[in-house]
Amino acid sequence: MTRPADPVLEKISPAAHASRVVRQSGTSFFWAMRLLPAERRQAMYAVYAFCREVDDIVDSPGEPAEKLRALERWREEIDLLYRGQPEWLTSRALLEPVDQFDLPQEEFQAIIDGMEIDAAPxxxxxxxxxxxxxxxxxxxxxxxxxxxxxxxxxxxxxxxxxxxxxxxxxxxxxxxxxxxxxxxxxxxxxxxxxxxxxxxxxxxxxxxxxxxxxxxxxxxxxxxxxxxxxxxxxxxxxxxxxxxxxxxxxxxxxxxxxxxxxxxxxxxxxxxxxxxxxxxxxxxxxxx
Missing domain, CATH: 1.10.600.10 (Farnesyl Diphosphate Synthase)
Structure with a gap:
Protein backbone atom coordinates (compact mmCIF):
# COMPACT_ATOMS: atom_id res chain seq x y z
CA MET A 1 0.00 0.00 0.00
CA THR A 2 1.23 3.47 -0.92
CA ARG A 3 2.48 5.50 2.05
CA PRO A 4 2.90 9.27 2.13
CA ALA A 5 6.39 10.40 1.25
CA ASP A 6 8.59 10.94 4.30
CA PRO A 7 10.36 14.33 4.23
CA VAL A 8 13.15 12.93 6.38
CA LEU A 9 13.92 10.14 3.93
CA GLU A 10 13.42 12.15 0.73
CA LYS A 11 15.62 15.13 -0.06
CA ILE A 12 12.91 17.00 -1.92
CA SER A 13 10.84 20.06 -1.14
CA PRO A 14 7.08 19.68 -0.54
CA ALA A 15 6.31 21.72 -3.68
CA ALA A 16 8.67 19.62 -5.81
CA HIS A 17 7.08 16.46 -4.41
CA ALA A 18 3.58 17.64 -5.38
CA SER A 19 4.77 18.57 -8.87
CA ARG A 20 6.37 15.15 -9.26
CA VAL A 21 3.14 13.39 -8.26
CA VAL A 22 1.25 15.31 -10.96
CA ARG A 23 3.88 14.69 -13.65
CA GLN A 24 4.05 10.96 -12.94
CA SER A 25 0.30 10.47 -12.70
CA GLY A 26 -0.65 11.05 -16.32
CA THR A 27 -3.79 12.80 -15.06
CA SER A 28 -6.24 14.29 -17.54
CA PHE A 29 -6.20 17.42 -15.37
CA PHE A 30 -2.51 18.13 -16.06
CA TRP A 31 -3.06 20.53 -18.94
CA ALA A 32 -5.84 22.35 -17.11
CA MET A 33 -3.50 22.91 -14.16
CA ARG A 34 -0.61 23.96 -16.40
CA LEU A 35 -2.43 27.06 -17.60
CA LEU A 36 -2.75 28.55 -14.11
CA PRO A 37 -0.41 31.27 -12.77
CA ALA A 38 2.47 29.82 -10.75
CA GLU A 39 0.99 30.18 -7.24
CA ARG A 40 -2.40 28.82 -8.25
CA ARG A 41 -0.79 26.03 -10.27
CA GLN A 42 1.34 24.92 -7.34
CA ALA A 43 -1.70 24.99 -5.07
CA MET A 44 -3.60 22.74 -7.47
CA TYR A 45 -0.63 20.39 -7.69
CA ALA A 46 -0.74 20.06 -3.90
CA VAL A 47 -4.51 19.43 -3.88
CA TYR A 48 -4.10 16.85 -6.64
CA ALA A 49 -1.23 15.12 -4.79
CA PHE A 50 -3.48 14.73 -1.73
CA CYS A 51 -6.30 13.29 -3.85
CA ARG A 52 -3.90 10.94 -5.59
CA GLU A 53 -2.43 9.62 -2.36
CA VAL A 54 -5.76 8.86 -0.68
CA ASP A 55 -7.05 7.31 -3.93
CA ASP A 56 -3.95 5.11 -4.14
CA ILE A 57 -4.69 3.85 -0.63
CA VAL A 58 -8.06 2.41 -1.64
CA ASP A 59 -6.89 1.06 -5.01
CA SER A 60 -3.75 -0.66 -3.69
CA PRO A 61 -3.76 -4.30 -2.56
CA GLY A 62 -4.55 -4.76 1.11
CA GLU A 63 -7.26 -5.55 3.61
CA PRO A 64 -10.14 -3.08 4.03
CA ALA A 65 -9.26 -2.56 7.69
CA GLU A 66 -5.70 -1.64 6.72
CA LYS A 67 -6.96 0.86 4.16
CA LEU A 68 -9.35 2.43 6.67
CA ARG A 69 -6.49 2.83 9.15
CA ALA A 70 -4.40 4.56 6.48
CA LEU A 71 -7.29 6.91 5.68
CA GLU A 72 -7.72 7.65 9.38
CA ARG A 73 -4.05 8.62 9.51
CA TRP A 74 -4.80 11.10 6.73
CA ARG A 75 -7.69 12.52 8.77
CA GLU A 76 -5.26 13.10 11.61
CA GLU A 77 -2.73 14.64 9.22
CA ILE A 78 -5.36 17.06 7.88
CA ASP A 79 -6.07 18.10 11.47
CA LEU A 80 -2.35 18.72 11.93
CA LEU A 81 -2.28 20.70 8.69
CA TYR A 82 -5.00 23.05 9.94
CA ARG A 83 -3.13 23.50 13.21
CA GLY A 84 -0.08 24.53 11.19
CA GLN A 85 1.91 21.37 12.02
CA PRO A 86 1.80 19.08 8.96
CA GLU A 87 4.28 16.19 8.97
CA TRP A 88 4.08 14.70 5.48
CA LEU A 89 5.39 16.14 2.23
CA THR A 90 1.98 16.43 0.61
CA SER A 91 0.35 18.08 3.60
CA ARG A 92 3.33 20.42 3.90
CA ALA A 93 2.81 21.34 0.23
CA LEU A 94 -0.78 22.24 1.18
CA LEU A 95 0.19 24.48 4.10
CA GLU A 96 0.59 27.72 2.13
CA PRO A 97 -2.35 27.13 -0.26
CA VAL A 98 -4.70 26.40 2.66
CA ASP A 99 -3.88 29.82 4.10
CA GLN A 100 -3.57 31.76 0.85
CA PHE A 101 -6.79 30.49 -0.75
CA ASP A 102 -8.78 29.79 2.43
CA LEU A 103 -9.31 26.12 1.54
CA PRO A 104 -12.05 24.58 3.75
CA GLN A 105 -10.93 21.71 5.97
CA GLU A 106 -14.30 19.99 5.64
CA GLU A 107 -13.74 19.46 1.91
CA PHE A 108 -10.55 17.47 2.54
CA GLN A 109 -12.44 15.43 5.12
CA ALA A 110 -15.29 14.90 2.63
CA ILE A 111 -12.83 13.43 0.13
CA ILE A 112 -11.64 11.00 2.80
CA ASP A 113 -15.30 10.13 3.55
CA GLY A 114 -15.68 9.18 -0.11
CA MET A 115 -12.50 7.12 -0.07
CA GLU A 116 -13.86 5.18 2.93
CA ILE A 117 -16.81 4.13 0.77
CA ASP A 118 -14.37 2.86 -1.87
CA ALA A 119 -12.30 1.04 0.74
CA ALA A 120 -15.17 -1.27 1.70
CA PRO A 121 -14.87 -4.92 0.58
Missing part, protein backbone atom coordinates in the same frame (compact mmCIF):
# COMPACT_ATOMS: atom_id res chain seq x y z
CA UNK A 122 -18.13 -4.53 -1.36
CA UNK A 123 -19.43 -1.28 -2.84
CA UNK A 124 -23.07 -0.91 -3.91
CA UNK A 125 -25.15 2.26 -4.27
CA UNK A 126 -28.88 2.03 -3.55
CA UNK A 127 -30.28 5.18 -5.14
CA UNK A 128 -29.48 8.01 -7.53
CA UNK A 129 -29.50 10.36 -4.53
CA UNK A 130 -26.94 8.10 -2.86
CA UNK A 131 -24.82 8.16 -6.01
CA UNK A 132 -24.90 11.96 -6.14
CA UNK A 133 -23.94 12.10 -2.46
CA UNK A 134 -20.94 9.89 -3.27
CA UNK A 135 -20.06 12.16 -6.22
CA UNK A 136 -20.25 15.19 -3.93
CA UNK A 137 -17.67 13.62 -1.63
CA UNK A 138 -15.12 12.34 -4.12
CA UNK A 139 -15.49 14.94 -6.90
CA UNK A 140 -17.59 17.86 -5.71
CA UNK A 141 -15.26 18.37 -2.75
CA UNK A 142 -12.29 18.57 -5.12
CA UNK A 143 -14.25 21.12 -7.11
CA UNK A 144 -14.98 23.16 -3.99
CA UNK A 145 -11.25 23.35 -3.29
CA UNK A 146 -10.45 24.09 -6.93
CA UNK A 147 -12.82 27.05 -7.27
CA UNK A 148 -11.01 28.75 -4.38
CA UNK A 149 -7.68 28.26 -6.13
CA UNK A 150 -9.05 29.33 -9.53
CA UNK A 151 -10.47 32.50 -7.97
CA UNK A 152 -14.04 31.91 -9.10
CA UNK A 153 -16.71 34.17 -7.57
CA UNK A 154 -18.51 32.62 -4.63
CA UNK A 155 -22.01 32.97 -6.10
CA UNK A 156 -21.71 30.60 -9.11
CA UNK A 157 -18.54 28.84 -7.93
CA UNK A 158 -20.05 26.17 -5.62
CA UNK A 159 -22.76 25.33 -8.14
CA UNK A 160 -20.10 24.87 -10.82
CA UNK A 161 -18.03 22.71 -8.46
CA UNK A 162 -20.91 20.36 -7.71
CA UNK A 163 -22.36 20.19 -11.24
CA UNK A 164 -19.00 19.60 -12.90
CA UNK A 165 -17.96 17.19 -10.14
CA UNK A 166 -21.10 15.14 -10.78
CA UNK A 167 -20.49 15.13 -14.53
CA UNK A 168 -16.83 14.11 -14.24
CA UNK A 169 -17.44 11.40 -11.65
CA UNK A 170 -20.37 9.90 -13.55
CA UNK A 171 -18.11 9.75 -16.61
CA UNK A 172 -15.41 8.04 -14.54
CA UNK A 173 -17.93 5.52 -13.25
CA UNK A 174 -19.13 4.68 -16.75
CA UNK A 175 -15.58 4.44 -18.10
CA UNK A 176 -14.44 2.15 -15.28
CA UNK A 177 -17.42 -0.22 -14.95
CA UNK A 178 -15.39 -3.33 -15.74
CA UNK A 179 -12.30 -2.50 -13.66
CA UNK A 180 -14.50 -1.47 -10.72
CA UNK A 181 -16.39 -4.76 -10.99
CA UNK A 182 -13.07 -6.60 -10.63
CA UNK A 183 -12.74 -4.84 -7.24
CA UNK A 184 -16.33 -5.74 -6.27
CA UNK A 185 -17.49 -2.16 -6.78
CA UNK A 186 -20.64 -1.16 -8.62
CA UNK A 187 -21.71 2.48 -8.58
CA UNK A 188 -24.75 2.21 -10.85
CA UNK A 189 -27.61 2.48 -8.34
CA UNK A 190 -29.79 -0.50 -7.47
CA UNK A 191 -32.92 1.52 -8.26
CA UNK A 192 -31.67 2.07 -11.82
CA UNK A 193 -30.76 -1.61 -12.24
CA UNK A 194 -34.21 -2.63 -10.98
CA UNK A 195 -35.81 -0.27 -13.48
CA UNK A 196 -34.15 -2.28 -16.26
CA UNK A 197 -34.88 -5.65 -14.57
CA UNK A 198 -31.20 -6.38 -14.03
CA UNK A 199 -30.65 -9.14 -11.46
CA UNK A 200 -28.40 -7.72 -8.72
CA UNK A 201 -27.44 -10.95 -7.01
CA UNK A 202 -24.26 -11.56 -9.01
CA UNK A 203 -21.95 -8.74 -10.09
CA UNK A 204 -20.42 -10.87 -12.84
CA UNK A 205 -23.91 -11.37 -14.28
CA UNK A 206 -24.94 -7.74 -13.85
CA UNK A 207 -22.33 -6.34 -16.21
CA UNK A 208 -23.19 -8.85 -18.98
CA UNK A 209 -26.97 -8.61 -18.55
CA UNK A 210 -28.67 -7.61 -21.83
CA UNK A 211 -30.44 -4.70 -20.12
CA UNK A 212 -27.34 -3.39 -18.32
CA UNK A 213 -26.64 -1.17 -21.34
CA UNK A 214 -29.88 0.70 -20.67
CA UNK A 215 -28.82 1.44 -17.10
CA UNK A 216 -25.47 2.77 -18.33
CA UNK A 217 -27.17 4.92 -20.95
CA UNK A 218 -29.40 6.44 -18.27
CA UNK A 219 -26.33 7.47 -16.26
CA UNK A 220 -24.72 8.84 -19.42
CA UNK A 221 -27.76 11.06 -19.96
CA UNK A 222 -27.58 12.21 -16.34
CA UNK A 223 -23.90 13.12 -16.82
CA UNK A 224 -24.79 15.13 -19.92
CA UNK A 225 -27.39 17.11 -17.98
CA UNK A 226 -24.69 18.09 -15.50
CA UNK A 227 -22.31 19.04 -18.33
CA UNK A 228 -25.04 21.29 -19.77
CA UNK A 229 -25.64 22.85 -16.35
CA UNK A 230 -21.91 23.52 -16.01
CA UNK A 231 -21.72 25.12 -19.46
CA UNK A 232 -24.62 27.42 -18.58
CA UNK A 233 -23.05 28.43 -15.25
CA UNK A 234 -19.67 29.12 -16.86
CA UNK A 235 -21.02 31.49 -19.52
CA UNK A 236 -20.98 34.59 -17.36
CA UNK A 237 -17.46 34.15 -16.00
CA UNK A 238 -14.31 35.92 -17.13
CA UNK A 239 -12.31 33.81 -19.62
CA UNK A 240 -9.21 33.56 -17.44
CA UNK A 241 -11.18 32.14 -14.54
CA UNK A 242 -13.07 29.58 -16.57
CA UNK A 243 -10.24 28.04 -18.61
CA UNK A 244 -9.25 25.21 -16.20
CA UNK A 245 -12.86 24.17 -15.64
CA UNK A 246 -13.64 24.30 -19.36
CA UNK A 247 -10.65 22.11 -20.25
CA UNK A 248 -11.60 19.56 -17.58
CA UNK A 249 -15.19 19.58 -18.79
CA UNK A 250 -14.37 19.20 -22.48
CA UNK A 251 -11.81 16.45 -21.85
CA UNK A 252 -14.33 14.34 -19.99
CA UNK A 253 -17.18 15.20 -22.35
CA UNK A 254 -15.10 13.80 -25.19
CA UNK A 255 -14.46 10.65 -23.15
CA UNK A 256 -18.21 10.28 -22.63
CA UNK A 257 -18.73 10.78 -26.38
CA UNK A 258 -16.28 7.93 -27.04
CA UNK A 259 -18.13 5.71 -24.56
CA UNK A 260 -21.49 6.44 -26.16
CA UNK A 261 -20.06 5.82 -29.64
CA UNK A 262 -18.51 2.53 -28.53
CA UNK A 263 -21.86 1.45 -27.09
CA UNK A 264 -22.89 0.20 -23.66
CA UNK A 265 -22.96 -3.46 -24.65
CA UNK A 266 -19.17 -3.39 -25.16
CA UNK A 267 -17.93 -2.35 -21.71
CA UNK A 268 -14.99 -4.75 -22.02
CA UNK A 269 -13.56 -2.50 -24.76
CA UNK A 270 -11.46 0.23 -23.07
CA UNK A 271 -11.87 3.86 -24.05
CA UNK A 272 -9.43 6.70 -23.44
CA UNK A 273 -8.76 10.12 -24.91
CA UNK A 274 -5.48 10.38 -26.82
CA UNK A 275 -2.76 12.56 -25.30
CA UNK A 276 -2.54 14.74 -28.42
CA UNK A 277 -6.26 15.47 -28.08
CA UNK A 278 -5.81 16.66 -24.48
CA UNK A 279 -2.97 18.93 -25.61
CA UNK A 280 -5.12 20.29 -28.44
CA UNK A 281 -7.93 21.15 -26.01
CA UNK A 282 -5.45 23.07 -23.86
CA UNK A 283 -4.05 24.90 -26.89
CA UNK A 284 -7.55 25.80 -28.02
CA UNK A 285 -8.16 27.58 -24.74
CA UNK A 286 -4.96 29.59 -24.90
CA UNK A 287 -2.48 27.62 -22.79
CA UNK A 288 0.53 28.94 -24.71
Missing amino acids: RVRIRSVDGLLDYCRKVAGAVGMLSIRVFGMPQKPGPRIAVALGNALQLTNILRDVKSDAARNRLYIPSEVLQKYSVDERSLSRIIVHPSFAGACLELSRLARRYYLETEWLLKGLRRGLMRPAVIMMETYQETLNLLDTRGWKKIADPVSLKSWRKVWLALRHGLF
Whole structure:
Protein backbone atom coordinates (compact mmCIF):
# COMPACT_ATOMS: atom_id res chain seq x y z
CA MET A 1 0.00 0.00 0.00
CA THR A 2 1.23 3.47 -0.92
CA ARG A 3 2.48 5.50 2.05
CA PRO A 4 2.90 9.27 2.13
CA ALA A 5 6.39 10.40 1.25
CA ASP A 6 8.59 10.94 4.30
CA PRO A 7 10.36 14.33 4.23
CA VAL A 8 13.15 12.93 6.38
CA LEU A 9 13.92 10.14 3.93
CA GLU A 10 13.42 12.15 0.73
CA LYS A 11 15.62 15.13 -0.06
CA ILE A 12 12.91 17.00 -1.92
CA SER A 13 10.84 20.06 -1.14
CA PRO A 14 7.08 19.68 -0.54
CA ALA A 15 6.31 21.72 -3.68
CA ALA A 16 8.67 19.62 -5.81
CA HIS A 17 7.08 16.46 -4.41
CA ALA A 18 3.58 17.64 -5.38
CA SER A 19 4.77 18.57 -8.87
CA ARG A 20 6.37 15.15 -9.26
CA VAL A 21 3.14 13.39 -8.26
CA VAL A 22 1.25 15.31 -10.96
CA ARG A 23 3.88 14.69 -13.65
CA GLN A 24 4.05 10.96 -12.94
CA SER A 25 0.30 10.47 -12.70
CA GLY A 26 -0.65 11.05 -16.32
CA THR A 27 -3.79 12.80 -15.06
CA SER A 28 -6.24 14.29 -17.54
CA PHE A 29 -6.20 17.42 -15.37
CA PHE A 30 -2.51 18.13 -16.06
CA TRP A 31 -3.06 20.53 -18.94
CA ALA A 32 -5.84 22.35 -17.11
CA MET A 33 -3.50 22.91 -14.16
CA ARG A 34 -0.61 23.96 -16.40
CA LEU A 35 -2.43 27.06 -17.60
CA LEU A 36 -2.75 28.55 -14.11
CA PRO A 37 -0.41 31.27 -12.77
CA ALA A 38 2.47 29.82 -10.75
CA GLU A 39 0.99 30.18 -7.24
CA ARG A 40 -2.40 28.82 -8.25
CA ARG A 41 -0.79 26.03 -10.27
CA GLN A 42 1.34 24.92 -7.34
CA ALA A 43 -1.70 24.99 -5.07
CA MET A 44 -3.60 22.74 -7.47
CA TYR A 45 -0.63 20.39 -7.69
CA ALA A 46 -0.74 20.06 -3.90
CA VAL A 47 -4.51 19.43 -3.88
CA TYR A 48 -4.10 16.85 -6.64
CA ALA A 49 -1.23 15.12 -4.79
CA PHE A 50 -3.48 14.73 -1.73
CA CYS A 51 -6.30 13.29 -3.85
CA ARG A 52 -3.90 10.94 -5.59
CA GLU A 53 -2.43 9.62 -2.36
CA VAL A 54 -5.76 8.86 -0.68
CA ASP A 55 -7.05 7.31 -3.93
CA ASP A 56 -3.95 5.11 -4.14
CA ILE A 57 -4.69 3.85 -0.63
CA VAL A 58 -8.06 2.41 -1.64
CA ASP A 59 -6.89 1.06 -5.01
CA SER A 60 -3.75 -0.66 -3.69
CA PRO A 61 -3.76 -4.30 -2.56
CA GLY A 62 -4.55 -4.76 1.11
CA GLU A 63 -7.26 -5.55 3.61
CA PRO A 64 -10.14 -3.08 4.03
CA ALA A 65 -9.26 -2.56 7.69
CA GLU A 66 -5.70 -1.64 6.72
CA LYS A 67 -6.96 0.86 4.16
CA LEU A 68 -9.35 2.43 6.67
CA ARG A 69 -6.49 2.83 9.15
CA ALA A 70 -4.40 4.56 6.48
CA LEU A 71 -7.29 6.91 5.68
CA GLU A 72 -7.72 7.65 9.38
CA ARG A 73 -4.05 8.62 9.51
CA TRP A 74 -4.80 11.10 6.73
CA ARG A 75 -7.69 12.52 8.77
CA GLU A 76 -5.26 13.10 11.61
CA GLU A 77 -2.73 14.64 9.22
CA ILE A 78 -5.36 17.06 7.88
CA ASP A 79 -6.07 18.10 11.47
CA LEU A 80 -2.35 18.72 11.93
CA LEU A 81 -2.28 20.70 8.69
CA TYR A 82 -5.00 23.05 9.94
CA ARG A 83 -3.13 23.50 13.21
CA GLY A 84 -0.08 24.53 11.19
CA GLN A 85 1.91 21.37 12.02
CA PRO A 86 1.80 19.08 8.96
CA GLU A 87 4.28 16.19 8.97
CA TRP A 88 4.08 14.70 5.48
CA LEU A 89 5.39 16.14 2.23
CA THR A 90 1.98 16.43 0.61
CA SER A 91 0.35 18.08 3.60
CA ARG A 92 3.33 20.42 3.90
CA ALA A 93 2.81 21.34 0.23
CA LEU A 94 -0.78 22.24 1.18
CA LEU A 95 0.19 24.48 4.10
CA GLU A 96 0.59 27.72 2.13
CA PRO A 97 -2.35 27.13 -0.26
CA VAL A 98 -4.70 26.40 2.66
CA ASP A 99 -3.88 29.82 4.10
CA GLN A 100 -3.57 31.76 0.85
CA PHE A 101 -6.79 30.49 -0.75
CA ASP A 102 -8.78 29.79 2.43
CA LEU A 103 -9.31 26.12 1.54
CA PRO A 104 -12.05 24.58 3.75
CA GLN A 105 -10.93 21.71 5.97
CA GLU A 106 -14.30 19.99 5.64
CA GLU A 107 -13.74 19.46 1.91
CA PHE A 108 -10.55 17.47 2.54
CA GLN A 109 -12.44 15.43 5.12
CA ALA A 110 -15.29 14.90 2.63
CA ILE A 111 -12.83 13.43 0.13
CA ILE A 112 -11.64 11.00 2.80
CA ASP A 113 -15.30 10.13 3.55
CA GLY A 114 -15.68 9.18 -0.11
CA MET A 115 -12.50 7.12 -0.07
CA GLU A 116 -13.86 5.18 2.93
CA ILE A 117 -16.81 4.13 0.77
CA ASP A 118 -14.37 2.86 -1.87
CA ALA A 119 -12.30 1.04 0.74
CA ALA A 120 -15.17 -1.27 1.70
CA PRO A 121 -14.87 -4.92 0.58
CA ARG A 122 -18.13 -4.53 -1.36
CA VAL A 123 -19.43 -1.28 -2.84
CA ARG A 124 -23.07 -0.91 -3.91
CA ILE A 125 -25.15 2.26 -4.27
CA ARG A 126 -28.88 2.03 -3.55
CA SER A 127 -30.28 5.18 -5.14
CA VAL A 128 -29.48 8.01 -7.53
CA ASP A 129 -29.50 10.36 -4.53
CA GLY A 130 -26.94 8.10 -2.86
CA LEU A 131 -24.82 8.16 -6.01
CA LEU A 132 -24.90 11.96 -6.14
CA ASP A 133 -23.94 12.10 -2.46
CA TYR A 134 -20.94 9.89 -3.27
CA CYS A 135 -20.06 12.16 -6.22
CA ARG A 136 -20.25 15.19 -3.93
CA LYS A 137 -17.67 13.62 -1.63
CA VAL A 138 -15.12 12.34 -4.12
CA ALA A 139 -15.49 14.94 -6.90
CA GLY A 140 -17.59 17.86 -5.71
CA ALA A 141 -15.26 18.37 -2.75
CA VAL A 142 -12.29 18.57 -5.12
CA GLY A 143 -14.25 21.12 -7.11
CA MET A 144 -14.98 23.16 -3.99
CA LEU A 145 -11.25 23.35 -3.29
CA SER A 146 -10.45 24.09 -6.93
CA ILE A 147 -12.82 27.05 -7.27
CA ARG A 148 -11.01 28.75 -4.38
CA VAL A 149 -7.68 28.26 -6.13
CA PHE A 150 -9.05 29.33 -9.53
CA GLY A 151 -10.47 32.50 -7.97
CA MET A 152 -14.04 31.91 -9.10
CA PRO A 153 -16.71 34.17 -7.57
CA GLN A 154 -18.51 32.62 -4.63
CA LYS A 155 -22.01 32.97 -6.10
CA PRO A 156 -21.71 30.60 -9.11
CA GLY A 157 -18.54 28.84 -7.93
CA PRO A 158 -20.05 26.17 -5.62
CA ARG A 159 -22.76 25.33 -8.14
CA ILE A 160 -20.10 24.87 -10.82
CA ALA A 161 -18.03 22.71 -8.46
CA VAL A 162 -20.91 20.36 -7.71
CA ALA A 163 -22.36 20.19 -11.24
CA LEU A 164 -19.00 19.60 -12.90
CA GLY A 165 -17.96 17.19 -10.14
CA ASN A 166 -21.10 15.14 -10.78
CA ALA A 167 -20.49 15.13 -14.53
CA LEU A 168 -16.83 14.11 -14.24
CA GLN A 169 -17.44 11.40 -11.65
CA LEU A 170 -20.37 9.90 -13.55
CA THR A 171 -18.11 9.75 -16.61
CA ASN A 172 -15.41 8.04 -14.54
CA ILE A 173 -17.93 5.52 -13.25
CA LEU A 174 -19.13 4.68 -16.75
CA ARG A 175 -15.58 4.44 -18.10
CA ASP A 176 -14.44 2.15 -15.28
CA VAL A 177 -17.42 -0.22 -14.95
CA LYS A 178 -15.39 -3.33 -15.74
CA SER A 179 -12.30 -2.50 -13.66
CA ASP A 180 -14.50 -1.47 -10.72
CA ALA A 181 -16.39 -4.76 -10.99
CA ALA A 182 -13.07 -6.60 -10.63
CA ARG A 183 -12.74 -4.84 -7.24
CA ASN A 184 -16.33 -5.74 -6.27
CA ARG A 185 -17.49 -2.16 -6.78
CA LEU A 186 -20.64 -1.16 -8.62
CA TYR A 187 -21.71 2.48 -8.58
CA ILE A 188 -24.75 2.21 -10.85
CA PRO A 189 -27.61 2.48 -8.34
CA SER A 190 -29.79 -0.50 -7.47
CA GLU A 191 -32.92 1.52 -8.26
CA VAL A 192 -31.67 2.07 -11.82
CA LEU A 193 -30.76 -1.61 -12.24
CA GLN A 194 -34.21 -2.63 -10.98
CA LYS A 195 -35.81 -0.27 -13.48
CA TYR A 196 -34.15 -2.28 -16.26
CA SER A 197 -34.88 -5.65 -14.57
CA VAL A 198 -31.20 -6.38 -14.03
CA ASP A 199 -30.65 -9.14 -11.46
CA GLU A 200 -28.40 -7.72 -8.72
CA ARG A 201 -27.44 -10.95 -7.01
CA SER A 202 -24.26 -11.56 -9.01
CA LEU A 203 -21.95 -8.74 -10.09
CA SER A 204 -20.42 -10.87 -12.84
CA ARG A 205 -23.91 -11.37 -14.28
CA ILE A 206 -24.94 -7.74 -13.85
CA ILE A 207 -22.33 -6.34 -16.21
CA VAL A 208 -23.19 -8.85 -18.98
CA HIS A 209 -26.97 -8.61 -18.55
CA PRO A 210 -28.67 -7.61 -21.83
CA SER A 211 -30.44 -4.70 -20.12
CA PHE A 212 -27.34 -3.39 -18.32
CA ALA A 213 -26.64 -1.17 -21.34
CA GLY A 214 -29.88 0.70 -20.67
CA ALA A 215 -28.82 1.44 -17.10
CA CYS A 216 -25.47 2.77 -18.33
CA LEU A 217 -27.17 4.92 -20.95
CA GLU A 218 -29.40 6.44 -18.27
CA LEU A 219 -26.33 7.47 -16.26
CA SER A 220 -24.72 8.84 -19.42
CA ARG A 221 -27.76 11.06 -19.96
CA LEU A 222 -27.58 12.21 -16.34
CA ALA A 223 -23.90 13.12 -16.82
CA ARG A 224 -24.79 15.13 -19.92
CA ARG A 225 -27.39 17.11 -17.98
CA TYR A 226 -24.69 18.09 -15.50
CA TYR A 227 -22.31 19.04 -18.33
CA LEU A 228 -25.04 21.29 -19.77
CA GLU A 229 -25.64 22.85 -16.35
CA THR A 230 -21.91 23.52 -16.01
CA GLU A 231 -21.72 25.12 -19.46
CA TRP A 232 -24.62 27.42 -18.58
CA LEU A 233 -23.05 28.43 -15.25
CA LEU A 234 -19.67 29.12 -16.86
CA LYS A 235 -21.02 31.49 -19.52
CA GLY A 236 -20.98 34.59 -17.36
CA LEU A 237 -17.46 34.15 -16.00
CA ARG A 238 -14.31 35.92 -17.13
CA ARG A 239 -12.31 33.81 -19.62
CA GLY A 240 -9.21 33.56 -17.44
CA LEU A 241 -11.18 32.14 -14.54
CA MET A 242 -13.07 29.58 -16.57
CA ARG A 243 -10.24 28.04 -18.61
CA PRO A 244 -9.25 25.21 -16.20
CA ALA A 245 -12.86 24.17 -15.64
CA VAL A 246 -13.64 24.30 -19.36
CA ILE A 247 -10.65 22.11 -20.25
CA MET A 248 -11.60 19.56 -17.58
CA MET A 249 -15.19 19.58 -18.79
CA GLU A 250 -14.37 19.20 -22.48
CA THR A 251 -11.81 16.45 -21.85
CA TYR A 252 -14.33 14.34 -19.99
CA GLN A 253 -17.18 15.20 -22.35
CA GLU A 254 -15.10 13.80 -25.19
CA THR A 255 -14.46 10.65 -23.15
CA LEU A 256 -18.21 10.28 -22.63
CA ASN A 257 -18.73 10.78 -26.38
CA LEU A 258 -16.28 7.93 -27.04
CA LEU A 259 -18.13 5.71 -24.56
CA ASP A 260 -21.49 6.44 -26.16
CA THR A 261 -20.06 5.82 -29.64
CA ARG A 262 -18.51 2.53 -28.53
CA GLY A 263 -21.86 1.45 -27.09
CA TRP A 264 -22.89 0.20 -23.66
CA LYS A 265 -22.96 -3.46 -24.65
CA LYS A 266 -19.17 -3.39 -25.16
CA ILE A 267 -17.93 -2.35 -21.71
CA ALA A 268 -14.99 -4.75 -22.02
CA ASP A 269 -13.56 -2.50 -24.76
CA PRO A 270 -11.46 0.23 -23.07
CA VAL A 271 -11.87 3.86 -24.05
CA SER A 272 -9.43 6.70 -23.44
CA LEU A 273 -8.76 10.12 -24.91
CA LYS A 274 -5.48 10.38 -26.82
CA SER A 275 -2.76 12.56 -25.30
CA TRP A 276 -2.54 14.74 -28.42
CA ARG A 277 -6.26 15.47 -28.08
CA LYS A 278 -5.81 16.66 -24.48
CA VAL A 279 -2.97 18.93 -25.61
CA TRP A 280 -5.12 20.29 -28.44
CA LEU A 281 -7.93 21.15 -26.01
CA ALA A 282 -5.45 23.07 -23.86
CA LEU A 283 -4.05 24.90 -26.89
CA ARG A 284 -7.55 25.80 -28.02
CA HIS A 285 -8.16 27.58 -24.74
CA GLY A 286 -4.96 29.59 -24.90
CA LEU A 287 -2.48 27.62 -22.79
CA PHE A 288 0.53 28.94 -24.71
